[in-house]
Amino acid sequence: MSTAVAEEPVAPSAAHAHPNQFALLKQRRFAPFFWTQFAGAANDNLFKFAFTVMVTYQLQVAWLPPALAGLVIGALFILPFLLFSATSGQLADKYDKRTLIRFVKWLEIGIMALATVGFFGANVPILLACTFLMGLHSTLFGPVKFAYLPQHLGERELTGGNGMVEMGTFVAILLGNVAGGLIVAVPEVGPHWVGLSCIALAVAGRLVAQWIPASPSTDPELRINWNPFTETWRNLKLAHGNLVVFRSLLGISWMWFFGAVFLSQFPSFAKEVLHGNEQVASLLLVVFSVGIGVGSLLCEMLSRRHVDIGLVPVGAIGMTVFAVDLYFAARGLPPSATLTVAQFVAVAAHWRVMADLALLSLFAGLYSVPMYALIQLRAQPTHRARIIAANNILNALFMIASSVIAGALLGAGASIPQIFLLTGIANALVAAYIFLLVPEYLLRFVAWMATHVAYRFRVHGDEHIPVAGPAVLACNHVSFVDAVLLMAASPRPIYFVMDHRIFRLPVLGWLFRLAKAIPVAPQKEDPAVYEAAFERSVQVLRNGDLLLIFPEGGITRDGQLQPFKGGIMKILERARAEGIEPPVVPMALTNLWGSFFSRIEKDGAMVRPFRRGIFNRVGLNVGPAMPAQQVQPELLHQRVAQLLA
Template identity: 45%
Template sequence: MSNKLFGLLKQRSFLPYFCTQALGAMNDNVYKNSLLLIVAFIAPQALPVSSDLIINLAAALFILPFFLFSAHAGLLADKLEKSQLIRRVKLLEVVIMSIAAWAIVSQSILVMLLLLFLMGVQSAYFGPVKYALLPQHLKPAQLLQGNALVELGTFLAILLGTLLAGVLIGQSNGALYAAIVVVSLAIFGFIAACFIPKATASNPNIQVKFNPYKQSCRIIKLAKQNRAVFLSILGISWFWFLGATYLTQFPNFAKIYLAAEPEVVSVLLAIFSIGIGLGSILCSKLSGSHIELGLVPIGSIGLTLFGGHLFFAVPELSVDTVQSFSVFMQNSQNWAVMIDLTLIGVFGGLYIVPLYAMVQSRTDESKRAQIIAANNILNALFMVVSAIFAIICLSVLELSIPQLFAILAVINAAVAIYIYYQVPEFTLRLMIWLLSHSLYRVKSSGQQAIPASGGVLLAANHVSYVDALILAGACRRPIRFVMDKRISDMPLLKYFFKHARVIPICPPRYNRATYDTAFELIHQALQNDEVVCIFPEGRLTPDGKLSPFKKGIERILASDPVPVIPVALKGLWGSFFSHKGGHALTKLPSRFWSKVEVEILEPIPAVEVTAAHLQQKIQNLLVDPPSDKLNS
């Protein structure tokens, strides 16, 4: 576990927010599950309608507000100061839970259903503001850690709330105890919210009117404007589709296929939730101080593999066997199921945390809450579709629950392939992550020199065929690389370079059209406020030394006078991908886990840059001894 991760819990900017979110999630589940258990234990003749209808109605009433109010909530969260809005929302929870306490004690089912709807409303208004606030209170390097802790806290709170409801309602005065707990959690949540620091309004001049359908369509259209963000939202929604399906099927899965008593359902829920928490922590540890999108494909691969293996892990038990909690835990035939569910949770954490962080970091602050509201609407839609999908599979097609799990694994693989094909940045980041955690140990310094927005030109020495991947891993912004056409067309790397929107270039004597087109594409990229990286040597170094810089950079700056950032790559000479000891890629790899350094200097104004001056800057970086920080 990382000290940096849990160090956030010591910060005033995060701890009150974390407690507010966790207490709210716990309260939602204590109340919702108390209602379901009261319905289950009341005599059927005492209910106004059938228990099955009430259970399904409860699920619908809690999720309906996300369709009706999320868009309005997103607009309010962008318009208003966020900490004050959170306090208002949490105060509403105190009022709702105060009435709910009476309804629980009196076991007034219809009133409890109405209040469940109102809790859904409260959650719908809390959703956009809670995620939009994080990037304002945390530094960019802390954003992924913050999301990891939020996911950890949320799923553990859901678990504790669910288990606590079962314990409370099982007592002789359980309804009274449950009533006291929901009011207490609401009050504690409001108190925690009072300590959340101010977060200024992102867009105070925005017009806010309540029109659910039009507003929902508008903010979803708004989310579609950034393709990578929208596909990340679809990826998040797919995860909630998976999660809702697993959680909904746990009771019947335990009863029918594991021949287990009801308390085993709590075991399945616990290991699944704890797995997601562990995955969130692992994601933070593997990512370091930046959002590592390369973990998302790893997460989806794990979801597919262990989701599919769950079909084969179901033990063959005697129909006469009924396993209590202790018997279930001692039966080794059940261990494969528990391991699969734990690892589904772990890989789910690896998958979901970077996606949330990406949506927050890649969205304009003035529209962030609205984009998160669009995410909440689509999450709710996917959860509803998951219920319909399960009904069709289990009731219409008469498939078994293990078969349903196997189908989910196959569909998950298809969804992952579609998203990663549409947004190749995920696949590229996976390659970068694997490269920097197998052949190399990459240490970077000076990333803060790269501005968060605006066109900028990076200039680096060219040592190996993986220079672009190493540099892409060191920069938090996507990079457009200008690359020798012979390298960009290499069979093993051509696909990735193409989808990374590499700009191929070659000497004009070989192909004048390619040469001129490259400069036009560079101009368009810089005008579009993108990061462009060039290798001014124009070729891989044949001897490990810096070759003379070509004048192309001066032509670029004459058209687009953007800042230039010198970058030095150290430690790649002698690798499998360099020309040392023979042509690159023709030798057997001889180095693993070797140190590679990326050293980034402060930007140089365009008016001061010449090819010779830039060459000297990078040469100085290459001959200077590495910093203590990089050697540590």
């Protein structure tokens, strides 16, 4: 494969502005890719499920008993992820992703042609080999899939794009399973039609892939290491280099562990606990898939079209709550004869079970989509596909671990509802551990809650906040929660310069220390803190991050914009001395004066709870960035005042 490309990729820009994530389906940079991956996911599952049904119900294979068929097929499909993910990540970084996708689609056609021979001849060894090869197909496609999106979608589109892909994947899985089960059950010719259907889907995927735009190599000089073991270790070390990204990888892998526990137990749960037939098990899969899809699509709306990892703790809480409630909902169901779907849904108690599954999976969608988007946004572009490959390796290991642990618990006498309960409790512990290791998740959660529960927060002009590189944000200071609201408005972490006295407040002080806010004191009061504040501020800019200051030097006591002090000029001068010229972005918080956290009361702030009720409308207006050379306190004050007008 050549690293040369014939055309430039479709770069994300204002020209691609769209009202919502569904509009992406009308654009060439997304639609062909979406339908290509949709066809591939559907084909994977049509093939696997039809093959599983075939060896379970239609064939008598002495060396592959029905009880082991699903386990063997699943293991063969996952094995390539462990063996070849490291190599596939390198290929996706080295070569044009469009070229790789087309190659993978040609490979899929060849595999499905071989599988058709197996289906026509009821040849189980051939079909097992094709299962492994389809796992290889998915292994090659995985890093390409997630590395493709950030090359073609802007930051404001990334959450919605990932939500669409996640939704599409689970819908494709559902349709593939349903179609596979229905087609293979057709008397005499069912397996034949399965083979032909698989070829048709593979060809359709290849045809659509022809329209995928170019996605040039991000590291064309990369030398491929063909040793999967050393490269796997290297990829994991590479991912560990960015702790936020690495721990997010672990968070995603935990989600796959969590989901695998439920998905693998659906047939037994439906039969032994809910007393339903095979169609009831399929109904549970439908409910679960729909929940994931809805949760994935909600992410764009709930995050205001930004990568907002504040949704991740929301998702984790919901996953635990409804996993635990599923245990209680499934307890004490009366024994009965095997139920059809109609009989099952006629029992009121079963609706609680389905609601728990739907909401559990919905919150799993809220949990996973922002994590994927964060990894795509924060991973180094030249190594992005290899980071995704490392994630695929971890996902495979976690799913294998889930099977082993669930099997051990069942062997020890645990019931399926008890396994769900333990998984829900474990989810709470794992999530808490991850959020403590990566405080940004917790901070974003607090910001998300503040802007969706305490306030109705609207941001105008947030496209002026740089998505990369150092910048100074300058905002008016109205209340004690200004920093929390500003966190929610920015797609990137912000380092705040704040009055040292705020760190003495019981809750807010802990929160701002967690956010690594920079305390500043008057020079006469504490020269050491004063000097350290400027040094740390310049270090933030040196690191290419966002620095936010409140140029008024304190919270307003009358609701009016106060004169700006000269601290910002000292920061810019010190940065300029090091060759750093960060743009300065003026910002203005509106309608916060008079709220509980403002100093409107005679005795100060936070005196009368709910003095304006809840769901107050507050806002943030962001103006165009000013070049550092043009900034003066008076001019900056004028710009902020204009944003308040």
